[in-house]
Amino acid sequence: MTSTQTFRAAVLGASGYTGADLIRLAARHANIEIVALIAKAHAGQPLAKVFPHLASLDLPSLVTSDEVDWDGVDVAFCGLPHGTAHGEIAKLPERVKVIDMSADFRLRDLDTYAQWYGGEHGAPHLLPDTVYGLTEHYREAIADARLVACPGCYPTAVLLALLPLAKGALIATDGIIVDAKSGVSGAGRSLKQNILFSEAGEGLSPYGVGTHRHVPEIEQELGQAAGRAVTVNFTPHLVPMTRGELCTCYVPLAGGTSADDLRQGLREAYASSPFVRVVDEGIIPATQHVRGSNYCHIGVFADRIPGRAIVISTIDNLVKGSAGQALQNFNVMHGLDETTALEQLPLFP
Ligand SMILES: NC(=O)C1=CN([C@@H]2O[C@H](COP(=O)(O)OP(=O)(O)OC[C@H]3O[C@@H](n4cnc5c(N)ncnc54)[C@H](OP(=O)(O)O)[C@@H]3O)[C@@H](O)[C@H]2O)C=CC1
Numbered sequence: 388m389t390s391t392q393t394f395r396a397a398v399l400g401a402s403g404y405t406g407a408d409l410i411r412l413a414a415r416h417a418n419i420e421i422v423a424l425i426a427k428a429h430a431g432q433p434l435a436k437v438f439p440h441l442a443s444l445d446l447p448s449l450v451t452s453d454e455v456d457w458d459g460v461d462v463a464f465c466g467l468p469h470g471t472a473h474g475e476i477a478k479l480p481e482r483v484k485v486i487d488m489s490a491d492f493r494l495r496d497l498d499t500y501a502q503w504y505g506g507e508h509g510a511p512h513l514l515p516d517t518v519y520g521l522t523e524h525y526r527e528a529i530a531d532a533r534l535v536a537c538p539g540c541y542p543t544a545v546l547l548a549l550l551p552l553a554k555g556a557l558i559a560t561d562g563i564i565v566d567a568k569s570g571v572s573g574a575g576r577s578l579k580q581n582i583l584f585s586e587a588g589e590g591l592s593p594y595g596v597g598t599h600r601h602v603p604e605i606e607q608e609l610g611q612a613a614g615r616a617v618t619v620n621f622t623p624h625l626v627p628m629t630r631g632e633l634c635t636c637y638v639p640l641a642g643g644t645s646a647d648d649l650r651q652g653l654r655e656a657y658a659s660s661p662f663v664r665v666v667d668e669g670i671i672p673a674t675q676h677v678r679g680s681n682y683c684h685i686g687v688f689a690d691r692i693p694g695r696a697i698v699i700s701t702i703d704n705l706v707k708g709s710a711g712q713a714l715q716n717f718n719v720m721h722g723l724d725e726t727t728a729l730e731q732l733p734l735f736p
């Protein structure tokens with residue numbers, strides 16, 4: 388649907404990577420006027436100083452949240468660290484719609500949240516009305532939501548590949564193994580030793596082995612789809628590239644199904660989803676095929692081990708894995724065509 392209505396948007400975390408990509412994409416959206424850019428350490432600086440690649444945009448300077456006139460804001464995109472976002476979102480007027488890219492509102496169970504994120508939730512009263520923002524699977528609920536919790540980048544790639552298979556009982560739910568890889572921008576822009584060029588370059592580092600906080604998020608959604616508890620073995624790796632994420636999922640087939648059935652099931656599930664492409668046999672998804680775009684490419688392969696298949700899913704962590712998906716949710720929440728301002732093709736090579 389096309390509309391001429393303009394929505395006034397604030398970006399929290401505008402000096403971070405997800406904030407920057409959100410601004411890059413939203414600046415070309417005909418229905419969005421960016422009215423406030425919020426930061427902490429960088430507050431007071433012009434956007435062009437923090438992000439010279441956005442210098443051609445005529446946008447306000449970075450400010451703190453307290454300096455914003457929230458009466459003049461319709462929607463807030465939140466790219467704050469998890470553990471910070473819930474407190475900041477709780478302060479916003481109820482009439483402001485919120486699209487959160489942090490992890491703070493993704494887990495529905497408070498005990499699970501406390502166990503994996505360490506500490507009490509800052510806004511539990513908002514959780515019951517929060518919608519999980521995996522657009523392709525929650526469109527109707529997102530359309531009516533006030534607060535949307537966009538999935539983590541790894542859960543986005545994994546769940547787009549596996550949710551329809553769990554829902555359709557095409558795979559068994561015990562013994563799913565996910566081998567995941569992410570570019571360094573997934574760790575954000577703040578300084579951390581493990582993402583220094585000299586430590587992340589020319590190496591491949593597993594991390595969060597058996598303990599990564601995306602495990603409960605993936606299990607929450609797969610469990611709900613399957614109608615019973617699901618456990619997933621998930622191991623992420625840091626790869627010396629800037630953007631991109633690729634998840635290789637080793638899955639047990641449900642009795643009698645084949646890799647072809649899985650491919651067919653995914654094709655049917657995503658027949659009306661413009662950003663998910665189930666690639667043809669013979670094509671192997673790679674991060675270079677989706678870089679800079681909102682696409683997710685999924686490939687299905689037979690495994691030499693009888694009774695198993697391999698499903699490979701790839702996204703750009705900053706686009707489909709955060710800012711692009713946030714904008715896709717904005718479009719759904721405002722009755723706009725889902726692809727608005729997300730039409731750009733991947734950047735290759
Ligand atoms: N990077 C990625 O690929 C993805 C990230 N996410 C999630 O999105 C969120 C943002 O990530 P990312 O952009 O990478 O992070 P960055 O570290 O790049 O940016 C964080 C932003 O938050 C601001 N900020 C930090 N602390 C506070 C505070 N106490 N109050 C107000 N603002 C604060 C920073 O402002 P300043 O620098 O001015 O202090 C900065 O603008 C995180 O929750 C992350 O987990 C989700 C999916 C993918």
Ligand SMILES: CC(=O)N[C@@H](CCC(=O)OP(=O)(O)O)C(=O)O
Nearest residue numbers: 489490539540541569570573574
């Ligand atoms: C490479 C890297 O460090 N990646 C981040 C994931 C970023 C993300 O998408 O997830 P959240 O929104 O849940 O932070 C990590 O593993 O924590």
